[in-house]
Amino acid sequence: MEDIVVAHLQNQTVSPQGLLGRDPLTLSAGDVRRFARELTQASGEPHVRIAFGGNVTFDPLPEYVLVHLACAGLVPVFHAIEFGQVTQTLLDPHSQLHCFKPDLIFLHWELEHGIAGHEQRRAFVDSVCATVATALASTDATILLSNFFDHGDDGAGLADWRGEPDPQELFAELNRNIAKQFRFEPRVQLVDIARLTAQFGRSRARDLRLYLLARIPWHESFMPLLADELTRHIKVALGRVRKCLVVDLDNTLWAGVLGEDGPRGVRVGKGDATSEAHYRLQQKLLVIKQRGILLAACSKNNPEDVAELFRIRTDMPLRAEDFVCMRIGWDSKDQGLQHIAAELNIGTDSLVFLDDNPAEIELIRRALPEVECVLLPQDSALSVSCLDRIHSLDRALITHEDWDKSAHYRQGSAREAARRQFVELPEYLRSLETTIELQPLSRDLVARAHQLFMKTNQFNATGRRYGLGELQRCVDDASRIAVMVHAKDRFGDLGWIAAAILSRSQEPCAHLDNLVISCRALGRGLEVALLNSLKLICFELYPLEYLTAEYRPSKKNSPVSEVFPRAGFVLITPGDADIRRYQLSRDRSLYAPCDWIRVRARNLRALQGTAYSPSQWEDGPLSFSSNLGLE
Incomplete structure (x- = not known):
């Protein structure tokens, strides 16, 4: 794989075909190849330098990563470490890898290739951990380390589970050991291939024919999902994250319109599918808050009605104090978002806005194009998975400041009240x-x-x-x-x-x-x-x-x-x-x-x-x- 350099284009975007802001998961394999060819022909300074290494052939994954990053406005340059030569390359100070000076190194090894037996696999994983330690010591790069997944071969057939350990138990043990080894190392980010293949389907993710012919471990239909996961890690490593999630209320936090249905009439909780979907959405927002993301609300409602709802609906996961700021009233939502940013002393480009109304989303996109807008799906059961797709709310490591961030901003409100005295x-x-x-x-x-x-x-x-x-x-x-x-x-x-x-x-x-x-x-x-x-x-x-x-x-x-x-x-x-x-x-x-x-x-x-x-x-x-x- 040759180095690929993609340039800044007009206004520092990589979007001659309108790629910036597009959802790369909607692109066909043909689209990805065409865009990759066009992007590769450009020249200029990259945002990030990424190396690939392991005991597999990575093509065509870099093409997918290239296009996914272009959709996020990022310009990468890639380098491939020679097949199976990661440790040797890291130990050679004059290697092409060290001349390349990567910002990130994606490392992936397959356990299947020439490695049989439980003890041999355990020893191989130990050698992988040693190689990662060498990468940490010899480069400044952040390491994106993939874990292992069971390809699902029958082995002993129906009796597999009687083995000691059985295949699934062994892979869980190996992955647990890797996670334990690097849990407190901020420069290692675990790419959870095991989770991705389980979601996609292990047999569908694998292309045995390509693996045997060229050591390409993944079916091309799996490449978009893997590239999307790598893009998440890359954006977090580069600090391309946002600080505050601003949510609408009616038909977002709950089903129904507060002004019409009243605080006891809006639906959130147990009892029916729609109510439970909104309950799960609120639970997910609490999890996002625990990452250090600030929660704020911007809604066209009467402030007194909203205050009453949070006072009497104690069955909801979210409380009023979970929000560092609420902008409730009848001003336009673009004004509301600007007030929230000013109150928190952050830029509007640090905001993500979540709403169920396409008209409101379009208004914000036009008035404040720097705000990341997310339209909730009409099917409320898909709301939580929609939040999982907001990469800018990801964090690879959560610090004490992240845990305490909402409290810090609430203290800021108290300071401002004192200032007025x-x-x-x-x-x-x-x-x-x-x-x-x-x-x-x-x-x-x-x-x-x-x-x-x-x-x-x-x-x-x-x-x-x-x-x-x-x-x-x-x-x-x-x-x-x-x-x-x-x-x-x-x-x-x-x-x-x-x-x-x-x-x-x-x-x-x-x-x-x-x-x-x-x-x-x-x-x-x-x-x-x-x-x-x-x-x-x-x-x-x-x-x-x-x-x-x-x-x-x-x-x-x-x-x-x-x-x-x-x-x-x-x-x-x-x-x-x-x-x-x-x-x-x-x-x-x-x-x-x-x-x-x-x-x-x-x-x-x-x-x-x-x-x-x-x-x-x-x-x-x-x-x-x-x-x-x-x-």
């Missing part, structure tokens, strides 16, 4: 009693750091995104200074809300590669306290002579535009340049007043490693020994 902003900021704690990036925080760099748009100084592999290297790289920031105030714990990565050179200088702060923590001067702390790290802990930084303007990161000048940095490029470069010298570095935030440090001496010496860097409140003092 103050005339002067400084008084309000002091009333928050904010404390931030700085800590070196550690392996257990890599997943959260990855989320921050991949998902933060408003306060993102350079727009640079870091892969999990690169962040893991930052933990042990003496040339990098990587800091995570935790925040809390009198309303509660905000979690890990900021991250900064600096690079050190041979010169007595550090460069701020990127600085990000979560949108829910903006508006309280955290950037001032954080830059004060970075000055302390650079000019007191090491000490260095210069700190440089960049601001790369985008459509969304205007909150960063004046941060560096206000912190005393000097602009060293023209103000109208696409990239604004700044410099701060040790002798001109001053503390920027920020007395409403208490700053503490934990284990910051680890940033300096064996070269650490200053005694003032004990855990606890930060303090400078010179003119940069913090309380």
Whole structure:
């Protein structure tokens, strides 16, 4: 398989035939081949580099993945590792794979090929795990590892189940061992082939003739489903996810119209198929919320009626408090969605909108094309499977911040209510009693750091995104200074809300590669306290002579535009340049007043490693020994 490069086309879309936004599962095999040929002939910079490796022939799967990604607006380039040579290729630092520098590696092995007996298969799976460990150690790539599925051969026929273990039990054991091995490794994502083939039909997914002729393990009719699953994983790995699911109410959360049927007349619960379908939909929404997706509601209804329904319909899985925001009234829904985004301090491009009304869906698509719109099927029994198809709500790893996200945003509403009681902003900021704690990036925080760099748009100084592999290297790289920031105030714990990565050179200088702060923590001067702390790290802990930084303007990161000048940095490029470069010298570095935030440090001496010496860097409140003092 040759490398395939597909270009950006107009407006950074890959859609000469209108592919962007299309459902790739509706395309025929002929359509996929035709689109793949046309896309391959283009040229340009890819979004993602993907390698394939294992003991099978992957063609024509890359063509399907190419088209599926094009429908999602993504541009891939592919590389095939030689058949059966994954470990050898990984161990060779000069191999084509290492020159290719993949962002993701999809690994798939078939147990059937030349491997007989239970113990031999267990040993083979152990070797697969060792190969994955080698891939993690020798590349920065995220590994998409497929599990194994029983092809359903009769074996001992009706007596199969009497075996010890029987075939299904053995495959379950092998897959369980793989999952256990990599459960806490953020750079491994398990591609559940066993589940996919069970859904599709194991005998239908397999093409034994092609496997025997060319080691192609899957029937072409199975390729769209597998490509769809890989696309889910790829989009999540690239941070192409959304933050908030906004749902309609009437004939969406329940069957019926609240204004006509009343709170006890709408149907959701047990007793009939329609009511139970809506009950299951609400249960699914709770599961989605547990991934860290915010739930909001936007409906044309009387607010009092909706409040009464949630008060008396305790038989519903969803409660009013499960929603971080409700926009109930008679304004148009595009206005409602904009109000929700503004209240949550996120962009409208972070929203998914779910409605049963095709007219409302079309209105949003025209008024707010950046919102992902999902039309519920007319058959309410299909609603849950419809939610499963929303890839932008997927998460490969759920952090503590995800579990607590709804609570964080509810605390934000309480803060806003408190804000209205103050005339002067400084008084309000002091009333928050904010404390931030700085800590070196550690392996257990890599997943959260990855989320921050991949998902933060408003306060993102350079727009640079870091892969999990690169962040893991930052933990042990003496040339990098990587800091995570935790925040809390009198309303509660905000979690890990900021991250900064600096690079050190041979010169007595550090460069701020990127600085990000979560949108829910903006508006309280955290950037001032954080830059004060970075000055302390650079000019007191090491000490260095210069700190440089960049601001790369985008459509969304205007909150960063004046941060560096206000912190005393000097602009060293023209103000109208696409990239604004700044410099701060040790002798001109001053503390920027920020007395409403208490700053503490934990284990910051680890940033300096064996070269650490200053005694003032004990855990606890930060303090400078010179003119940069913090309380």
